[in-house]
Amino acid sequence: MTAQQRQELVRRIDSQGDPHRGQLIYRRQELNCIQCHAVSGAGGNVGPDLSGIGVNSPTEYLLDSILLPSATIKEAYLTRQVLTGDGVVVRGVQIDRDDQRLILRDENGREVVIPIDDIEQESEGKSLMPEGLHQLLTQAELVDLVAFLGALGKPGEFAVHSRPTINRWDALVEIPSGIRWGELTDPQFAGQFESLPDAAWQGVYSLVDGSIPADAIPAQFRERSVGPALLRGQIEVVVAGPIGVRVDGASDARVVIDGRRVEPDGAIELKPGRYPVYLLISDPADVQSLTTEVTKPSGSPAQVTVLGGK
Ligand code: HEC
Numbered sequence: 527m528t529a530q531q532r533q534e535l536v537r538r539i540d541s542q543g544d545p546h547r548g549q550l551i552y553r554r555q556e557l558n559c560i561q562c563h564a565v566s567g568a569g570g571n572v573g574p575d576l577s578g579i580g581v582n583s584p585t586e587y588l589l590d591s592i593l594l595p596s597a598t599i600k601e602a603y604l605t606r607q608v609l610t611g612d613g614v615v616v617r618g619v620q621i622d623r624d625d626q627r628l629i630l631r632d633e634n635g636r637e638v639v640i641p642i643d644d645i646e647q648e649s650e651g652k653s654l655m656p657e658g659l660h661q662l663l664t665q666a667e668l669v670d671l672v673a674f675l676g677a678l679g680k681p682g683e684f685a686v687h688s689r690p691t692i693n694r695w696d697a698l699v700e701i702p703s704g705i706r707w708g709e710l711t712d713p714q715f716a717g718q719f720e721s722l723p724d725a726a727w728q729g730v731y732s733l734v735d736g737s738i739p740a741d742a743i744p745a746q747f748r749e750r751s752v753g754p755a756l757l758r759g760q761i762e763v764v765v766a767g768p769i770g771v772r773v774d775g776a777s778d779a780r781v782v783i784d785g786r787r788v789e790p791d792g793a794i795e796l797k798p799g800r801y802p803v804y805l806l807i808s809d810p811a812d813v814q815s816l817t818t819e820v821t822k823p824s825g826s827p828a829q830v831t832v833l834g835g836k
Contacts, residue, residue, distance in 0.1 A: 527593070535669070536585045543673020545684060549733060551671045553742075557659055560731055562633070565678065566686065568693035568731050568834035572635050572654055574600060577686045578679030588675045592668070595655035606630060607651035611644045617651040684734045690820040691736030692759035692803060694834035696727035697744050707754050707806065713785035715804050719758065730757065737775070738816040747810035755810035759803040760833040761820060767828025768793035771803065775816040780806040793823045800833070 527535075552559050562572040569575075579588070590597055599605075607617045608628065616638050618630030628640045633654045660668050677684040698719065710718065732738045740748065747755040761783075763769070770793040773779040781788040782804040788794055807813060820830050 532586070532589070535665070536589060539585050539589065539669050539672045539676070543669045543676070545670070545674040545677035547667075548670035548672070548674025548677075549684075551663065551667050552674055553731065556662060558656075560729075562635075562655065564834060565734055566691075566693050566732075566736065566834070567832060570635055572631070572633055573603065576675065576678055580676045580678040580680050580684070583676070585672065585676055588672050589668075591655070591675075592660050592672070595653040595657055599653050603653065605651035605654060607649050608640055608645050609647040610640060611646055616640060617654070619654065678734070687736065689736060690830065690832050691732065692761070692818045692820065692832050692834075693732040693736055695730040695732075695738070695757040695759050695805075697730050697747070698722070698726060698756040698758070699728045699744050699746065700726040701756075707808075712782050712787045715782045716785050716802075719756070719804070720802070727758065732817075736817050736819070738813075740814050743810055743813060743816075750809075750811045752810075753808075755807045757805040757807070759805070759818065760800060761803055762800045762831045762833055763796045763798050763828060764831060765827055765829035766795070766797045767826040768795050768823050769826065769828045769830055770794075770821040770823060772819045772821050773805065773816070774818075776805075776807045776809075776813050778808050780804075780808075782806070793821075793826070796828065 551557070560569045562570045564571060564575045565577050567577075587598070603619055605617050606620050606628070607615065608630070609615055616630055616632065618632040618638060621629040621631050621637060623629070625642060627642055628645065630638050630640065632638055633656075663671065674684070679686055700722075702718070702722070705718070728744050730738060730742050730744070732742075743755060746752050770791070771781045771783070771788045772790070773781065783794060783801050784796060786794050805818060807816075820832060822828050822830075
């Protein structure tokens with residue numbers, strides 16, 4: 527691309543880019559943006575959190591982040607590339623190093639430990655952000671995607687909001703055979719679902735405003751015959767106290783934390799620690815948009831963080 531074509535593209539992004547369409551492109555599975563980047567706390571941590579990226583980043587910079595990921599790498603994301611004695615190449619961000627071993631975090635977020643004696647060659651690596659992602663997009667899609675990045679954090683719909691919505695969920699897609707949802711008591715939730723393998727769950731991410739659009743719920747649940755959908759979020763209680771959960775968009779959702787039911791206007795007392803939040807939706811096919819917010823009754827001393835990692 528010539529400098530002039532790039533300037534022209536920047537002008538198009540600023541004048542015609544549609545951040546709403548861009549958000550849907552950002553969420554596409556084949557691009558993997560969400561697997562590496564978090565927005566509003568939900569998403570991966572291989573790359574920087576993008577919640578406020580639009581505030582101080584010129585359009586050119588955002589465009590180049592996609593076209594030429596390795597041209598400007600933030601210091602914290604500089605990588606090392608290592609060739610080991612077995613001929614394996616490992617590239618990742620350096621997490622730790624001493625005279626025994628080097629620890630790198632690779633593009634899947636995995637930490638790889640390499641004994642120093644096993645290093646044949648070592649050099650500065652490229653960005654962990656893949657090159658050529660724009661080749662999966664039409665130019666119009668690239669324009670909208672960059673417009674979305676440019677809107678992130680600015681006042682309006684894509685601002686960082688302070689409501690503690692649960693933005694990252696797992697949907698149970700491999701339902702244990704013989705399960706009778708109607709007969710499941712609240713205390714049984716912990717035992718039933720905590721031991722299932724990761725593969726039984728599929729990640730579901732909210733939009734920047736904290737709502738889950740209908741099409742983010744796995745397709746199998748959007749057919750009326752399938753039955754309830756079970757979603758699992760995660761919170762960390764830092765200071766004990768009563769907390770509640772408000773669900774908008776699924777009137778009959780059942781909320782269970784710590785083996786206890788959280789009634790729509792009620793609250794339960796929680797001690798410090800991490801807790802899965804279970805949301806059982808009996809008619810997922812009816813859901814248009816779902817927002818779940820952690821609440822505190824007035825006077826509650828509770829301090830709660832919503833967890834949103836990959
Ligand atoms: C395999 C992981 C990975 C994927 C997939 C990925 N990125 Fe990145 N991204 C990174 C890393 C690591 C960095 C930081 C290093 C750099 O600047 O290249 C980064 C940097 C960025 C930056 C600059 C951030 C800053 O604070 O300066 C933007 C913007 C960005 N990515 C957007 C995207 C978008 C949009 C997508 C999807 C089309 C995407 N990324 C896909 C890993 C990824």
